[in-house]
Amino acid sequence: MTRILNASAAALLLALSFALVAAPVARADIIDVVKKRGVLKVGVKADYKPYGFRDPSGKIVGIEPELAKEVADKLGVKVEFIPVVSSNRMQFLQQGKIDLMIATMTDRPDRRKVVWIVTPNYYSSGTNILAPKKFGFKKWEDLRGKPVCGIQGAFYNKKTGKEFGAKIVAFKGTAEVYNALKAGRCVAFVYDDSALVAQLQSPEWKDYEMPLPTIDDAPWGIAVRHGEKRFHHFMADMIRGWHASGRILELEKKWGVANTPFAKAMHAEWRYFETGK
Amino acid sequence: MEAFFEWFRWLYDETGINLTFVYDAYDRERMIDGFLMTIWLSLVCLFFSVIIGIVGAWLQGSPLKWTRRLVNGYIQFFRNTPPLVQLYFFYFAVGNLLPKVATDYGGEAPLLGNFAWAVISLSFFAGAFNVEIFRAGIEAVPRSTVEAASALGLTRLQTYRHVTLPLAFRVILPALNNNLVNLVKTTTLAYAIAVPEMLYVANQIWSDNVNVPEMMIFLLFAYIALVGILVWSMNRWERSLKIPGFGTS
Structure with missing residues (x-):
């Protein structure tokens, strides 16, 4: 038994030393670093049509990669897309694997403690489900006791499980979820309504619907690492510019998404930036 | 018991060490289920x-x-x-x-x-x-x-x-x-x-609460304990089976 105790003590030391190594160190300003490197590393989704996904040739395309490209152009550097998923995107940013994160992340107070989220918000979406029409779901409470698929790391999994009593079955990426949903392993997929709308446009989902009232309409945030003041200001200007020029609305149209109320409202609010009206 | 749970909420407010699976009833239930699932799956x-x-x-x-x-x-x-x-x-x-x-x-x-x-x-x-x-x-x-x-x-x-x-x-x-x-x-x-085992549950909890380091350290200790128990009982079994010429001394 003492041998095990000794082993545990050693492991404790090891864990603590990891924690110490991970402590933040002073860094150079990220804009300077990026310009010197000549490449801006942006964390984007690769499985979230049409915001960030892979085209048939394997290249990452979509609304967010286009926005990222514009940031890189403005900085005068090349852009590199690093695919991230919900459960690792903030860690990637913290560890410096990416310089900037534009990855469909909902802006929430507890996330603001971990990364710096740029205001104004660039986009917004709510939560809904994708479900076969035959179940005829009408309200969120209809999901009680039934298996509902989700994405690991999405914040509404907890709410769907806790408040509406659904049994959440969460997978790593959307490809696994769509497979499981089609195989009947779950009755619905709880996800961002913006992504589901795009999915429903394809004929393979004609027997499915997005039947529930959208809840938790919440803004999305672009994030930079804690303490990157200059980059934070720079990004805030970029976003204001996008709203002012109607770039977001344009991209929505280009990628086949109906213009969202949020994007319209932001354009109305910031339009005077460009037109003075 | 309630006071014990509340102490962890205080710990979070004071130090930023966020062990939600102790003070949050929903997370606690998930974590216990996950722990039991890991044991059951292992057995x-x-x-x-x-x-x-x-x-x-x-x-x-x-x-x-x-x-x-x-x-x-x-x-x-x-x-x-x-x-x-x-x-x-x-x-x-x-x-x-x-x-x-x-x-x-x-x-x-x-x-x-x-x-x-x-x-x-x-x-x-x-x-x-x-x-x-x-x-x-x-x-x-x-x-x-x-x-x-x-x-x-x-x-x-x-x-x-x-x-x-x-x-x-x-x-x-x-x-x-x-x-x-x-x-x-x-x-x-x-x-x-x-399968909602410990890693899966921990992943859900750290996604909801952004307390990755705490959950990682907890996971390490949980597995050290689980594997420790297994190794200890296997070693005991090994010793009890010992016969001359076969097995460890």
């Missing part, structure tokens, strides 16, 4: 993988050529492919080909769920190694002992059960120990097919 897989090891090693010594080939084919398949790939393969490829059964909520789902596939896949994975471990042990039993047994009129199965296996067991325990420890750790892979 079931341990059981089946040892059975597979014993039976497989016996079949490997079979005089029939095709039985031996079949067992070797099984070992090659499961030992040469990564366990995560096997899980995906079984759950998403094989699982969806199975006949569907009606569920109690009016839908149709494939016959076997994610837990069943995790058990099948992990048991066969660890079982493949166990077969080889058992074979090594069986080969360590002196040929003369087996011959003596058959001279006394024991059949092949009787010899295996009463002579070879008990002696072999004492030789293989250290290696088996190793493999079973690995199996317990490999159960974390089941989170890929959404």
Whole structure:
């Protein structure tokens, strides 16, 4: 038994030393670093049509990669897309694997403690489900006791499980979820309504619907690492510019998404930036 | 008890160390369920993988050529492919080909769920190694002992059960120990097919609360404790089985 105790003590030391190594160190300003490197590393989704996904040739395309490209152009550097998923995107940013994160992340107070989220918000979406029409779901409470698929790391999994009593079955990426949903392993997929709308446009989902009232309409945030003041200001200007020029609305149209109320409202609010009206 | 939970909320407010699975009732329930799921999954897989090891090693010594080939084919398949790939393969490829059964909520789902596939896949994975471990042990039993047994009129199965296996067991325990420890750790892979074991639950909790370092450290300790208990009991068993000439001193 003492041998095990000794082993545990050693492991404790090891864990603590990891924690110490991970402590933040002073860094150079990220804009300077990026310009010197000549490449801006942006964390984007690769499985979230049409915001960030892979085209048939394997290249990452979509609304967010286009926005990222514009940031890189403005900085005068090349852009590199690093695919991230919900459960690792903030860690990637913290560890410096990416310089900037534009990855469909909902802006929430507890996330603001971990990364710096740029205001104004660039986009917004709510939560809904994708479900076969035959179940005829009408309200969120209809999901009680039934298996509902989700994405690991999405914040509404907890709410769907806790408040509406659904049994959440969460997978790593959307490809696994769509497979499981089609195989009947779950009755619905709880996800961002913006992504589901795009999915429903394809004929393979004609027997499915997005039947529930959208809840938790919440803004999305672009994030930079804690303490990157200059980059934070720079990004805030970029976003204001996008709203002012109607770039977001344009991209929505280009990628086949109906213009969202949020994007319209932001354009109305910031339009005077460009037109003075 | 409530005061104990509240102390952890205070700890979060004061120090930023956020152990939600202690003070938040919902997270606590999830974590306990996850912990029990890990133990249950480990026990079931341990059981089946040892059975597979014993039976497989016996079949490997079979005089029939095709039985031996079949067992070797099984070992090659499961030992040469990564366990995560096997899980995906079984759950998403094989699982969806199975006949569907009606569920109690009016839908149709494939016959076997994610837990069943995790058990099948992990048991066969660890079982493949166990077969080889058992074979090594069986080969360590002196040929003369087996011959003596058959001279006394024991059949092949009787010899295996009463002579070879008990002696072999004492030789293989250290290696088996190793493999079973690995199996317990490999159960974390089941989170890929959404089996709500400890890693899966921890992942959900750290996504909801952004307390990754705390959950990681907790996970490490939880596994050190679980594997520690397993190793300790296996070592005790090893010592209690000791006979002169076989087993550790």
